[in-house]
Amino acid sequence: xxxxxxxxxxxxxxxxxxxxxxxxxxxxxxxxxxxxxxxxxxxxxxxxxxxxxxxxxxxxxxxxxxxxxxxxxxxxxxxxxxxxxxxxxxxxxxxxxxxxxxxxxxxxxxxxxxxxxxxxxxxxxxxxxxxxxxxxxxxxxxxxx
Numbered sequence: 001x002x003x004x005x006x007x008x009x010x011x012x013x014x015x016x017x018x019x020x021x022x023x024x025x026x027x028x029x030x031x032x033x034x035x036x037x038x039x040x041x042x043x044x045x046x047x048x049x050x051x052x053x054x055x056x057x058x059x060x061x062x063x064x065x066x067x068x069x070x071x072x073x074x075x076x077x078x079x080x081x082x083x084x085x086x087x088x089x090x091x092x093x094x095x096x097x098x099x100x101x102x103x104x105x106x107x108x109x110x111x112x113x114x115x116x117x118x119x120x121x122x123x124x125x126x127x128x129x130x131x132x133x134x135x136x137x138x139x140x141x142x143x144x145x
Contacts, residue, residue, distance in 0.1 A: 029073035036066035091115040
């Protein structure tokens with residue numbers, strides 16, 4: 001008897017951990033988005049970070065990040081490849097803000113190091129998944145005629 005549905009391989013531990021990692025990144029991205037929106041609308045920093053009170057560089061950066069982070073969070077939660085791309089753009093923007101323009105945006109080494117550490121973990125997961133898929137492709141397949 002032939003099954004109508006294709007046989008889907010069970011997710012491995014690496015797949016499951018990577019999915020949990022992406023979902024955790026999604027939650028963090030949404031937290032960053034809420035932080036930027038709270039700043040821009042005056043709910044944080046005692047209203048001192050309201051959009052109309054910010055210098056032009058902060059207006060551009062905070063507005064872009066307030067849009068990029070929720071988009072990245074949704075993409076990461078859905079496990080879509082574009083979610084990671086948008087997250088990389090948002091993280092690179094924050095790294096550039098604090099590393100290349102510290103006189104405008106201030107120095108935030110912890111944020112920069114955290115973005116770099118998360119990017120390294122993401123790359124390590126990608127390498128592990130590539131090796132895992134290569135190993136699975138080499139295994140003898142019993143479903144072939």
